[in-house]
Amino acid sequence: MGQEIERKFLLQDDSWRGDIQRSISMRQGYLVGNPASSVRIRVEDEHAFINIKSATLGIQRQEFEYAIPPGDAESMLNAFCAGAQLTKVRHLCFFGRHTWEIDEFAGENAGLIVAEIELSAVDEQFDRPPWLGEEVSEDARYYNVCLIERPYTRW
Secondary structure, three states, X not given: OOEEEEEEEEEOOOHHXXXXXXXXXXXXXXXXXXXXXXXXXXXXXXXXXXXXXXXXXXXXXXXXXXXXXXXXXXXXXXXXXXOOEEEEEEEEEEEOOEEEEEXXXXXXXXXXXXXXXXXXXXXXXXXXXXXXXXXXXXXHHHOHHHHHHOOHHHO
């Protein structure tokens, strides 16, 4: 069974931009209807994925992700996720032994920037970059699937 252990943080300032190693444009949508999980279709530049994640609050969740043909992903986004999509640019920043994924949202979530780190254990230690702010891992408002229902600009 796949497991995701991920912590989310806000940022103190824009100094993280100097640490960007790579940026990826993303468009993703959610297939709705099951309160126990989220099913996401994501296009990342020229790649595409389907992701199934348990709908549990916290830093540890079940997760399964599989590559799919980009054309199929675009068709699914257009046919099944018309009103349930978001766009963002994911910036990859390396700090200490970890890669930080910093998501800069667009559209109705413009202005929101969230840093995420994936860990191999719930209690894994990591170096805190100086630009890291408040942890929001337990706040469901920051989950991408929730940003579709209640975008950041409406908070």
